Amino acid sequence: xxxxxxxxxxxxxxxxxxxxxxxxxxxxxxxxxxxxxxxxxxxxxxxxxxxxxxxxxxxxxxxxxxxxxxxxxxxxxxxxxxxxxxxxxxxxxxxxxxxxxxxxxxxxxxxxxxxxxxxxxxxxxxxxxxxxxxxxxxxxxxxxxxxxxxxxxxxxxxxxxxxxxxxxxxxxxxxxxxxxxxxxxxxxxxxxxxxxxxxxxxxxxxxxxxxxxxxxxxxxxxxxxxxxxxxxxxxxxxxxxxxxxxxxxxxxxxxxxxxxxxxxxxxxxxxxxxxxxxxxxxxxxxxxxxxxxxxxxxxxxxxxxxxxxxxxxxxxxxxxxxxxxxxxxxxxxxxxxxxxxxxxxxxxxxxxxxxxxxxxxxxxxxxxxxxxxxxxxxx
Numbered sequence: 001x002x003x004x005x006x007x008x009x010x011x012x013x014x015x016x017x018x019x020x021x022x023x024x025x026x027x028x029x030x031x032x033x034x035x036x037x038x039x040x041x042x043x044x045x046x047x048x049x050x051x052x053x054x055x056x057x058x059x060x061x062x063x064x065x066x067x068x069x070x071x072x073x074x075x076x077x078x079x080x081x082x083x084x085x086x087x088x089x090x091x092x093x094x095x096x097x098x099x100x101x102x103x104x105x106x107x108x109x110x111x112x113x114x115x116x117x118x119x120x121x122x123x124x125x126x127x128x129x130x131x132x133x134x135x136x137x138x139x140x141x142x143x144x145x146x147x148x149x150x151x152x153x154x155x156x157x158x159x160x161x162x163x164x165x166x167x168x169x170x171x172x173x174x175x176x177x178x179x180x181x182x183x184x185x186x187x188x189x190x191x192x193x194x195x196x197x198x199x200x201x202x203x204x205x206x207x208x209x210x211x212x213x214x215x216x217x218x219x220x221x222x223x224x225x226x227x228x229x230x231x232x233x234x235x236x237x238x239x240x241x242x243x244x245x246x247x248x249x250x251x252x253x254x255x256x257x258x259x260x261x262x263x264x265x266x267x268x269x270x271x272x273x274x275x276x277x278x279x280x281x282x283x284x285x286x287x288x289x290x291x292x293x294x295x296x297x298x299x300x301x302x303x304x305x306x307x308x309x310x311x312x313x314x315x316x317x318x319x320x321x322x323x324x325x326x327x328x329x330x331x332x333x334x335x336x337x338x339x340x341x342x343x344x345x346x347x348x349x350x351x352x353x354x355x356x357x358x359x360x361x362x363x364x365x366x367x368x369x370x371x372x373x374x375x376x377x378x379x
Contacts, residue, residue, distance in 0.1 A: 001034040003027060004281050004317075007291035008304035009040075009047040010324055013355040014362075016040030016051045022359045023289055023322060026366025030374060037281050041290070041304045044191035044268020045134025046097065049089035052130070053078040055276030058087070063120060065093045065113035066148075068137040069105070070163070073098055077117045080275070085128040086121030087275075090114050090250055091135035094144075096212065099137045104213030106139040106205075106222060107166035111253055115148025122182040130271055131257060132191040133250035139209055139222050140165040141198070141229045142256020150178040151260070165205075165251065166218070169225040174236045179260070188261040191268035193302035196248035198255045199227045204248035212251065226252055233259050269307030278311050287373065288312040289366065291322040295341055297329020309337030322365055324354060342369065 005027070007019040014022065020038040027036055039055055042048035053060055058080040067073035078087030091097065093113030096104070121129055138144070143153060144163055152175035153161045153168070161167040196202050205214065205222040214222060227242070229252075234240035237259055241247055246265045247255040257263035273279065282288060290308040292299070299306050309319045321333075321341040330341055344361040345354055354361070 001031050002285045003034055004037045004285045004288045006039040006041045006308045008042055010293040010358050013358040016047055017054050022362035023366040026363035027370050029367045030370035039276050039278055039281055042272050043193055043304045044132045046091040048132035049078045049087045052087045052272055052275045056080050065116040067098050067113055068094050068109040084126055086126040087130045088117045089132045093117050094138050095135045096137040106209045106212035106214035107218055108164035109138040110140055110144030110163035111138045111142055112144035112148045115145035126186055128187045130189050130191055133253050136250040137212055139205055139212055139251035141226050141252030146256055149180045151176055165222045166225055168229040171232055174232055183261055188263040190257050190263045190265045191271040192249045193268055194249040195245035198230055198242040198247040198252050199223055204252045267302040269304050273311055282312050282315050282317055285317045288317050288319045293324040294327050295321055295323035295330050296327025297332055313337040320369055
């Protein structure tokens with residue numbers, strides 16, 4: 001019996017590796033002789049770097065960088081020496097979890113710290129950068145990241161702009177004379193599951209600004225400021241990428257990556273699966289177990305269980321999902337490679353209880369799945 005365990009993290013509870021360990025523990029109670037292969041996964045959001053490093057046997061490098069509101073934070077990035085690949089997770093340096101809910105300010109937050117991580121990767125000799133851009137606290141069009149890499153954004157008086165998305169409304173001139181030349185030599189892949197444009201009713205500000213602290217008036221101001229930034233970038237670059245799918249991802253970080261790095265966008269789970277070698281692991285497996293904190297219709301937009309199921313179905317392997325909760329529309333996934341899905345709660349409980357007990361609950365539910373599977377196979 002060969003079983004591949006490839007879950008995402010359970011937010012505010014367990015990272016992907018912890019989820020995989022708990023599931024493996026439950027399966028091992030029923031199938032002690034089974035070959036259990038743990039492959040922590042992610043889809044481009046928080047935990048992506050850790051999942052890739054764990055599955056690829058890479059290393060984490062830590063450093064102090066400028067956080068979303070300018071204060072120093074400690075962030076990690078991944079290094080895969082064999083392929084000279086750097087894995088940079090935007091949430092580490094510019095993530096919304098770094099800003100207390102009462103201090104979230106989409107007008108001022110900056111991606112500068114993410115740029116510092118990219119600079120470190122370039123200094124290490126990276127030939128490829130995987131940039132995971134989920135979970136950001138920012139709406140600055142990636143301008144902070146670009147400024148940390150040498151780009152100068154100046155107002156009409158020739159002074160550098162303040163940080164944050166709202167300040168982009170004052171942009172008068174772009175000076176790229178000091179932009180790091182190594183950016184032209186590195187392959188950049190953006191791992192994301194968002195296809196929004198930069199501006200407009202479906203753009204970065206309108207769709208994601210409110211959850212980052214912007215009120216309705218500020219949403220309109222930020223949208224105009226990003227449009228003004230895009231106008232100047234288009235004039236300087238000779239091309240306009242604001243309406244391309246993904247340019248609005250992570251408050252416009254997608255736009256900056258496309259415009260100034262020539263980044264290629266891929267679904268985050270696809271990138272993680274490739275680097276983790278999931279396709280090879282699944283070959284010859286009897287079962288794949290995946291999971292995420294909330295499994296619902298939104299999973300179809302490219303989240304981890306959906307991506308794992310696509311790989312598994314390519315080899316004719318059945319897939320079971322273990323989730324914190326089963327939300328509206330989860331049944332749609334049965335037409336996309338998921339064979340069964342179970343919530344891990346053993347009865348009525350608060351979210352706090354479920355998060356605190358996620359490990360034991362996952363272990364117990366995995367053991368239950370194994371028992372049912374054993375009965376089915378014996379029949």
